[in-house]
Amino acid sequence: MPSPKNAMEIYQLLDKSNCRECGEKTCLAFAGAVFTGQKKLDQCPKLDRETIAPFSKDSESRKALEQERDETLQMLQDRVARIDLAAAAKRIGADFAGDRLTLKVLGKNFSVDSRGKLYADIHINAWVAGPFFDYVLNAKGFQPSGSWVSFRELSDGKERYPLFQKRCEEPMKKVADTYTDLFDDLVHIFSGRQVAKQFESDISVVLHPLPRIPLMVCYWKPEDGLESSLNLFFDKMADDNLDIGSIFSLGAGLAQMFEKLALRHGFPEAQTFR
Numbered sequence: 001m002p003s004p005k006n007a008m009e010i011y012q013l014l015d016k017s018n019c020r021e022c023g024e025k026t027c028l029a030f031a032g033a034v035f036t037g038q039k040k041l042d043q044c045p046k047l048d049r050e051t052i053a054p055f056s057k058d059s060e061s062r063k064a065l066e067q068e069r070d071e072t073l074q075m076l077q078d079r080v081a082r083i084d085l086a087a088a089a090k091r092i093g094a095d096f097a098g099d100r101l102t103l104k105v106l107g108k109n110f111s112v113d114s115r116g117k118l119y120a121d122i123h124i125n126a127w128v129a130g131p132f133f134d135y136v137l138n139a140k141g142f143q144p145s146g147s148w149v150s151f152r153e154l155s156d157g158k159e160r161y162p163l164f165q166k167r168c169e170e171p172m173k174k175v176a177d178t179y180t181d182l183f184d185d186l187v188h189i190f191s192g193r194q195v196a197k198q199f200e201s202d203i204s205v206v207l208h209p210l211p212r213i214p215l216m217v218c219y220w221k222p223e224d225g226l227e228s229s230l231n232l233f234f235d236k237m238a239d240d241n242l243d244i245g246s247i248f249s250l251g252a253g254l255a256q257m258f259e260k261l262a263l264r265h266g267f268p269e270a271q272t273f274r
């Protein structure tokens, strides 16, 4: 069985009795906790071994992936600790005061000090911390051009696009299909800005996961038997400021944040999961 792409897939495996034996108030909350790594699937006593077994292998490979990611983060942190932060702030247009470089991530302050330690007004998601370090270390500070391109049009984006679609665009579309307040929440919670409809989409919202890396989420509602669709667009200068791996990581991090947001605010089960 393939690895669950999102919390909804985990939810579909569950008994949906909301019996609370796992310590969570609902099966939906349990699914969210498993997806974010706070609980393990075998903590639901209603699941049989056959259902759990394929996911144990997944959790081993997920652990290996997490270890690799943590090592990369540590390496980036060490490198940040060796650079001149004040000069880096000047290069990328960030603030520098009291030994901290500060910039906005989704409208919230995100800082790093000269030891490489991070400070943020929001939960520090590892998928965002990596690109943040990369941006501080390597961004050239180019201003966005105002022209939007898809991920596959960025350099080295073509080969990675199938995975980007699977990890970012598909889970985001699933959330957008069911969580109707998503785009309003993106505007209010993540300081997004709704812009004139682009590419004939029904809704377009621009977010700033990093100051000079704007990202536009475009959503097309289902219509006349056609499925809905969702695509992300980046400024065409994005790959001049940030490595394609970090741009991928930002998309994956955002997809996870969308899912958490949707789970936290809950959605009507009947519409969402059946």
Ligand code: SF4
Pocket (backbone or CB within 6 Å): 014, 015, 016, 017, 018, 019, 020, 021, 022, 023, 024, 025, 026, 027, 028, 030, 031, 043, 044, 045, 046
């Ligand atoms: S123990 Fe299983 S069935 Fe009961 S609430 Fe938790 S996840 Fe749902």
